[in-house]
Amino acid sequence: MPKVALYNTQGDQVGEVDLNPSIFDVDVNETLMHNAVLMHLANRRQGNASTKTRAEVRGGGRKPWRQKGTGRARHGTIRSPLWVGGGITFGPHPRDFGYTMPKKAKRLAIKSALTSKVKSGSLKILEQLGFQEPKTKEMAQLLGNLKAPKKVLVVTGEPDNMVVKSARNIPGVKILPAYQLNVYDILNCENLILTQEAVNRAEEVFS
Structure with a gap:
């Protein structure tokens, strides 16, 4: 003892x-x-880090320019992850880390x-x-x-x-x-x- x-x-x-x-x-x-x-x-851990996907970012409803004839790459929205200000691919979302x-x-x-x-x-x-x-x-x-x-x-x-x-x-x-x-x-x-x-x-x- x-x-x-x-x-x-x-x-x-x-x-x-x-x-x-x-x-x-x-x-x-x-x-x-x-x-x-x-x-x-x-x-x-708080687990409250959050980013927006391309579906959640504001704007980008209009096609930025026509599909052909401009000599530039084709784009459908300015909120693509390829654009500055666009959505984030596979970014963090609120979650519970506890177990x-x-x-x-x-x-x-x-x-x-x-x-x-x-x-x-x-x-x-x-x-x-x-x-x-x-x-x-x-x-x-x-x-x-x-x-x-x-x-x-x-x-x-x-x-x-x-x-x-x-x-x-x-x-x-x-x-x-x-x-x-x-x-x-x-x-x-x-x-x-x-x-x-x-x-x-x-x-x-x-x-």
Whole structure:
């Protein structure tokens, strides 16, 4: 059973937390993690690029000149793809790039990502986290106490608006509730900080 140090907001170790081995100590499946990241990025694409075909471009109803006798190439419309201002051949149209993975595969990918953070020593457990009002200075000081100054993902048990507002002006810091954990954000951070409540919530959701 993996054990991770438990810290308070001053950065002092106050104990250890026994993590669920079925979530934080599994065989790391890099292929599933890669597929989960690709799925996450694909689902983020807007897919709203659009071009007009020759049938959709305005104008071009009259034949530009007669078929024979001018010495020029024959044309039927100025909205042909050969003309400047004409339609686009095989151009992009609005589409949905998103797709889904099987539920078991997604869960195993998240477990693999969490396990990789435990094995690399990038996971820290915070005793509790909460603010009465938004305090960016206190949030920055807390991250400094935990020696996590770079790209940080902080996971709370439930959505906490005060924590989000306290961290949103700090570059490289992202706040997520436990049920929104995803492989991309876990792997994209250098330091993963979970509150004790978030650990319990994650074990409920993903076990």
